[in-house]
Amino acid sequence: MTKSCIRVYADVEQISQCKQDIEKVDAAISKLAKALDLAGNEVRLKMLFLLDKESKMCPCDLSDILGMTVPAISQHLKKLKDAGLVESNKVGQTIFYSIAKSSNLILNPILKLIENEKVTTHE
Protein backbone atom coordinates (compact mmCIF):
# COMPACT_ATOMS: atom_id res chain seq x y z
CA MET A 1 0.00 0.00 0.00
CA THR A 2 1.81 3.07 1.23
CA LYS A 3 5.54 3.31 1.71
CA SER A 4 6.04 6.58 3.53
CA CYS A 5 4.58 7.62 6.86
CA ILE A 6 3.52 4.55 8.76
CA ARG A 7 5.85 3.99 11.63
CA VAL A 8 8.39 6.46 12.90
CA TYR A 9 6.94 7.79 16.08
CA ALA A 10 4.15 5.26 16.09
CA ASP A 11 3.21 3.30 19.15
CA VAL A 12 3.61 -0.15 17.68
CA GLU A 13 2.05 -1.80 20.68
CA GLN A 14 -1.03 0.38 20.52
CA ILE A 15 -1.46 -0.23 16.81
CA SER A 16 -1.28 -3.95 17.16
CA GLN A 17 -3.67 -3.92 20.10
CA CYS A 18 -6.13 -1.84 18.10
CA LYS A 19 -5.99 -4.27 15.21
CA GLN A 20 -7.02 -7.03 17.56
CA ASP A 21 -9.73 -4.93 19.16
CA ILE A 22 -11.21 -4.08 15.80
CA GLU A 23 -11.22 -7.67 14.73
CA LYS A 24 -13.26 -8.65 17.77
CA VAL A 25 -16.03 -6.18 17.02
CA ASP A 26 -15.84 -6.53 13.28
CA ALA A 27 -19.07 -8.48 12.90
CA ALA A 28 -20.95 -6.21 15.28
CA ILE A 29 -19.72 -3.12 13.46
CA SER A 30 -20.61 -4.50 10.08
CA LYS A 31 -24.13 -5.25 11.19
CA LEU A 32 -24.56 -1.95 12.98
CA ALA A 33 -23.19 0.01 10.02
CA LYS A 34 -25.82 -1.51 7.77
CA ALA A 35 -28.59 -0.45 10.13
CA LEU A 36 -27.19 3.05 10.56
CA ASP A 37 -26.78 3.41 6.83
CA LEU A 38 -30.46 2.66 6.36
CA ALA A 39 -31.51 4.97 9.18
CA GLY A 40 -29.14 7.61 7.85
CA ASN A 41 -31.53 8.57 5.11
CA GLU A 42 -33.91 11.38 5.91
CA VAL A 43 -36.95 9.75 4.33
CA ARG A 44 -36.34 6.38 5.97
CA LEU A 45 -35.61 7.94 9.34
CA LYS A 46 -38.95 9.74 9.13
CA MET A 47 -40.62 6.48 8.24
CA LEU A 48 -39.08 4.74 11.23
CA PHE A 49 -40.08 7.64 13.45
CA LEU A 50 -43.67 7.39 12.24
CA LEU A 51 -43.84 3.61 12.53
CA ASP A 52 -42.50 3.88 16.04
CA LYS A 53 -45.00 6.55 16.97
CA GLU A 54 -48.08 5.10 15.30
CA SER A 55 -47.06 1.45 15.75
CA LYS A 56 -48.14 0.59 12.20
CA MET A 57 -48.74 2.26 8.86
CA CYS A 58 -49.39 1.29 5.27
CA PRO A 59 -47.29 2.53 2.30
CA CYS A 60 -50.20 4.66 1.21
CA ASP A 61 -50.32 6.57 4.50
CA LEU A 62 -46.58 7.12 4.48
CA SER A 63 -46.75 8.32 0.91
CA ASP A 64 -49.36 10.86 1.87
CA ILE A 65 -47.65 12.07 5.03
CA LEU A 66 -44.22 12.34 3.51
CA GLY A 67 -45.40 13.75 0.20
CA MET A 68 -43.71 11.11 -1.90
CA THR A 69 -44.87 8.71 -4.57
CA VAL A 70 -46.02 5.28 -3.48
CA PRO A 71 -43.28 3.40 -5.38
CA ALA A 72 -40.61 5.53 -3.74
CA ILE A 73 -42.00 4.69 -0.32
CA SER A 74 -42.38 1.04 -1.22
CA GLN A 75 -38.76 0.79 -2.24
CA HIS A 76 -37.61 2.29 1.04
CA LEU A 77 -39.83 -0.11 2.95
CA LYS A 78 -38.35 -3.02 1.05
CA LYS A 79 -34.85 -2.03 2.13
CA LEU A 80 -35.90 -1.68 5.74
CA LYS A 81 -37.67 -5.02 5.62
CA ASP A 82 -34.79 -6.82 3.92
CA ALA A 83 -32.55 -5.59 6.73
CA GLY A 84 -35.00 -6.83 9.31
CA LEU A 85 -35.68 -3.39 10.73
CA VAL A 86 -39.38 -3.49 9.97
CA GLU A 87 -41.88 -6.26 9.35
CA SER A 88 -45.17 -6.36 7.49
CA ASN A 89 -48.62 -7.73 8.05
CA LYS A 90 -51.13 -8.04 5.27
CA VAL A 91 -54.78 -7.28 5.93
CA GLY A 92 -56.93 -7.50 2.85
CA GLN A 93 -55.21 -5.47 0.19
CA THR A 94 -53.39 -3.19 2.55
CA ILE A 95 -50.05 -4.04 4.09
CA PHE A 96 -49.22 -2.72 7.50
CA TYR A 97 -45.60 -2.12 8.34
CA SER A 98 -44.23 -1.88 11.85
CA ILE A 99 -40.89 -1.76 13.62
CA ALA A 100 -39.53 -5.28 14.05
CA LYS A 101 -39.27 -6.04 17.78
CA SER A 102 -35.82 -7.51 17.24
CA SER A 103 -34.57 -4.17 15.94
CA ASN A 104 -35.64 -2.18 18.96
CA LEU A 105 -32.26 -2.58 20.57
CA ILE A 106 -30.69 -0.58 17.79
CA LEU A 107 -33.57 1.70 16.89
CA ASN A 108 -34.72 2.76 20.35
CA PRO A 109 -31.63 4.75 21.29
CA ILE A 110 -31.68 6.39 17.88
CA LEU A 111 -35.35 7.30 17.87
CA LYS A 112 -35.02 8.59 21.39
CA LEU A 113 -32.58 11.20 20.11
CA ILE A 114 -35.28 12.68 17.92
CA GLU A 115 -37.88 13.21 20.59
CA ASN A 116 -35.32 14.55 23.00
CA GLU A 117 -34.56 17.19 20.44
CA LYS A 118 -31.14 16.60 21.84
CA VAL A 119 -29.66 16.51 18.41
CA THR A 120 -27.10 19.19 18.95
CA THR A 121 -24.11 17.67 17.26
CA HIS A 122 -22.57 20.80 16.08
CA GLU A 123 -22.45 24.59 16.28
Added chain:
Amino acid sequence: MTKSCIRVYADVEQISQCKQDIEKVDAAISKLAKALDLAGNEVRLKMLFLLDKESKMCPCDLSDILGMTVPAISQHLKKLKDAGLVESNKVGQTIFYSIAKSSNLILNPILKLIENEKVTTHE
Protein backbone atom coordinates in the same frame (compact mmCIF):
# COMPACT_ATOMS: atom_id res chain seq x y z
CA MET B 1 -48.43 13.05 -7.58
CA THR B 2 -50.55 9.95 -7.35
CA LYS B 3 -54.21 9.74 -8.14
CA SER B 4 -55.27 6.31 -6.98
CA CYS B 5 -54.98 4.90 -3.50
CA ILE B 6 -54.61 7.71 -1.01
CA ARG B 7 -57.75 8.00 1.04
CA VAL B 8 -60.53 5.52 1.09
CA TYR B 9 -60.19 3.76 4.39
CA ALA B 10 -57.59 6.23 5.58
CA ASP B 11 -57.75 7.83 8.98
CA VAL B 12 -57.68 11.43 7.83
CA GLU B 13 -57.25 12.72 11.35
CA GLN B 14 -54.23 10.50 11.98
CA ILE B 15 -52.62 11.49 8.71
CA SER B 16 -52.96 15.16 9.39
CA GLN B 17 -51.68 14.76 12.93
CA CYS B 18 -48.66 12.87 11.64
CA LYS B 19 -47.89 15.60 9.15
CA GLN B 20 -47.73 18.06 12.00
CA ASP B 21 -45.66 15.76 14.17
CA ILE B 22 -43.14 15.23 11.41
CA GLU B 23 -42.84 18.91 10.80
CA LYS B 24 -41.94 19.51 14.43
CA VAL B 25 -39.04 17.09 14.38
CA ASP B 26 -37.98 17.85 10.85
CA ALA B 27 -34.84 19.76 11.78
CA ALA B 28 -33.81 17.20 14.38
CA ILE B 29 -34.32 14.35 11.93
CA SER B 30 -32.39 16.08 9.21
CA LYS B 31 -29.45 16.62 11.51
CA LEU B 32 -29.58 13.13 12.96
CA ALA B 33 -29.88 11.53 9.52
CA LYS B 34 -26.67 13.24 8.45
CA ALA B 35 -24.82 11.88 11.46
CA LEU B 36 -26.23 8.38 11.03
CA ASP B 37 -25.37 8.44 7.36
CA LEU B 38 -21.76 9.17 8.22
CA ALA B 39 -21.66 6.56 10.96
CA GLY B 40 -23.40 4.11 8.66
CA ASN B 41 -20.22 3.41 6.76
CA GLU B 42 -18.18 0.49 7.98
CA VAL B 43 -14.83 2.24 7.69
CA ARG B 44 -16.02 5.41 9.40
CA LEU B 45 -17.78 3.51 12.15
CA LYS B 46 -14.53 1.70 12.87
CA MET B 47 -12.72 5.00 12.93
CA LEU B 48 -15.21 6.43 15.41
CA PHE B 49 -14.93 3.30 17.51
CA LEU B 50 -11.15 3.61 17.59
CA LEU B 51 -11.17 7.33 18.33
CA ASP B 52 -13.59 6.70 21.15
CA LYS B 53 -11.48 3.90 22.56
CA GLU B 54 -8.06 5.48 22.16
CA SER B 55 -9.25 9.06 22.64
CA LYS B 56 -7.08 10.29 19.77
CA MET B 57 -5.36 9.00 16.66
CA CYS B 58 -3.60 10.34 13.58
CA PRO B 59 -4.56 9.47 9.99
CA CYS B 60 -1.40 7.43 9.71
CA ASP B 61 -2.35 5.17 12.62
CA LEU B 62 -5.85 4.68 11.31
CA SER B 63 -4.49 3.88 7.89
CA ASP B 64 -2.30 1.20 9.38
CA ILE B 65 -4.92 -0.32 11.64
CA LEU B 66 -7.65 -0.38 9.06
CA GLY B 67 -5.41 -1.43 6.21
CA MET B 68 -6.36 1.45 3.96
CA THR B 69 -4.44 4.12 2.08
CA VAL B 70 -3.80 7.39 3.86
CA PRO B 71 -5.78 9.50 1.36
CA ALA B 72 -8.80 7.25 1.78
CA ILE B 73 -8.62 7.69 5.54
CA SER B 74 -8.05 11.41 5.22
CA GLN B 75 -11.14 11.83 3.09
CA HIS B 76 -13.28 10.00 5.63
CA LEU B 77 -11.87 12.14 8.42
CA LYS B 78 -12.69 15.26 6.46
CA LYS B 79 -16.32 14.22 6.20
CA LEU B 80 -16.52 13.47 9.90
CA LYS B 81 -14.89 16.75 10.73
CA ASP B 82 -17.08 18.78 8.38
CA ALA B 83 -20.09 17.30 10.13
CA GLY B 84 -18.66 18.21 13.51
CA LEU B 85 -18.43 14.61 14.69
CA VAL B 86 -14.68 14.74 15.21
CA GLU B 87 -12.16 17.50 15.78
CA SER B 88 -8.47 17.78 15.12
CA ASN B 89 -5.42 19.00 16.92
CA LYS B 90 -2.15 19.60 15.18
CA VAL B 91 1.11 18.71 16.93
CA GLY B 92 4.16 19.20 14.77
CA GLN B 93 3.45 17.53 11.51
CA THR B 94 1.00 15.02 12.85
CA ILE B 95 -2.68 15.77 13.29
CA PHE B 96 -4.57 14.07 16.08
CA TYR B 97 -8.25 13.46 15.60
CA SER B 98 -10.69 12.84 18.40
CA ILE B 99 -14.42 12.59 18.95
CA ALA B 100 -15.93 16.07 19.28
CA LYS B 101 -17.40 16.42 22.76
CA SER B 102 -20.52 17.99 21.29
CA SER B 103 -21.19 14.85 19.29
CA ASN B 104 -21.15 12.53 22.26
CA LEU B 105 -24.88 12.79 22.69
CA ILE B 106 -25.39 11.14 19.36
CA LEU B 107 -22.34 8.92 19.23
CA ASN B 108 -22.36 7.47 22.73
CA PRO B 109 -25.55 5.45 22.36
CA ILE B 110 -24.34 4.18 19.00
CA LEU B 111 -20.87 3.21 20.13
CA LYS B 112 -22.32 1.55 23.18
CA LEU B 113 -24.15 -0.85 20.88
CA ILE B 114 -20.84 -2.13 19.57
CA GLU B 115 -19.27 -2.97 22.90
CA ASN B 116 -22.44 -4.55 24.15
CA GLU B 117 -22.26 -6.86 21.21
CA LYS B 118 -25.97 -6.43 21.46
CA VAL B 119 -26.23 -5.92 17.76
CA THR B 120 -28.76 -8.59 17.10
CA THR B 121 -31.03 -6.80 14.71
CA HIS B 122 -32.03 -9.73 12.70
CA GLU B 123 -32.13 -13.52 12.38
Added chain:
DNA sequence: AACGTATTTAAGTGACTGCTTAAATATACG
Protein backbone atom coordinates in the same frame (compact mmCIF):
# COMPACT_ATOMS: atom_id res chain seq x y z
C1' DA C 1 -65.31 -11.54 -15.48
C1' DA C 2 -64.31 -6.71 -15.12
C1' DC C 3 -62.98 -2.82 -12.69
C1' DG C 4 -60.89 -0.19 -8.77
C1' DT C 5 -57.75 0.00 -5.03
C1' DA C 6 -53.17 -1.16 -2.80
C1' DT C 7 -48.82 -2.43 -3.46
C1' DT C 8 -44.65 -4.16 -5.69
C1' DT C 9 -41.42 -4.76 -9.44
C1' DA C 10 -38.74 -3.17 -13.24
C1' DA C 11 -36.10 -0.21 -16.15
C1' DG C 12 -33.94 4.12 -16.76
C1' DT C 13 -31.34 8.07 -15.15
C1' DG C 14 -28.77 11.80 -12.78
C1' DA C 15 -26.37 12.46 -8.59
C1' DC C 16 -23.45 10.91 -5.16
C1' DT C 17 -19.84 7.51 -2.90
C1' DG C 18 -15.59 5.70 -1.94
C1' DC C 19 -11.74 4.38 -3.73
C1' DT C 20 -7.32 5.13 -6.68
C1' DT C 21 -3.20 7.64 -8.14
C1' DA C 22 -0.75 11.83 -8.53
C1' DA C 23 0.26 16.24 -7.04
C1' DA C 24 0.18 19.88 -3.52
C1' DT C 25 0.93 21.65 1.16
C1' DA C 26 3.12 21.78 5.62
C1' DT C 27 6.34 20.78 9.16
C1' DA C 28 10.75 18.82 10.93
C1' DC C 29 15.59 18.00 10.52
C1' DG C 30 20.31 17.59 8.84
Added chain:
DNA sequence: CGTATATTTAAGCAGTCACTTAAATACGTT
Protein backbone atom coordinates in the same frame (compact mmCIF):
# COMPACT_ATOMS: atom_id res chain seq x y z
C1' DC D 1 18.18 25.13 1.72
C1' DG D 2 17.05 20.39 0.54
C1' DT D 3 15.10 16.19 1.81
C1' DA D 4 12.00 13.13 4.47
C1' DT D 5 7.69 12.68 6.87
C1' DA D 6 2.60 13.64 7.53
C1' DT D 7 -1.34 15.02 5.65
C1' DT D 8 -4.57 17.05 2.34
C1' DT D 9 -6.34 18.09 -2.19
C1' DA D 10 -7.61 17.00 -6.82
C1' DA D 11 -9.10 14.37 -10.73
C1' DG D 12 -10.95 10.18 -12.48
C1' DC D 13 -13.90 6.28 -12.32
C1' DA D 14 -16.78 2.19 -11.17
C1' DG D 15 -20.44 1.26 -8.30
C1' DT D 16 -24.43 2.51 -5.68
C1' DC D 17 -28.57 5.45 -4.50
C1' DA D 18 -33.01 7.47 -4.76
C1' DC D 19 -36.06 8.91 -7.59
C1' DT D 20 -39.19 8.58 -11.91
C1' DT D 21 -42.60 6.36 -14.92
C1' DA D 22 -44.72 2.30 -16.55
C1' DA D 23 -46.08 -2.24 -15.97
C1' DA D 24 -47.16 -6.21 -13.08
C1' DT D 25 -49.39 -8.47 -9.14
C1' DA D 26 -52.94 -9.01 -5.69
C1' DC D 27 -57.14 -8.45 -3.34
C1' DG D 28 -62.03 -6.68 -3.13
C1' DT D 29 -66.38 -5.42 -5.06
C1' DT D 30 -69.96 -5.31 -8.23
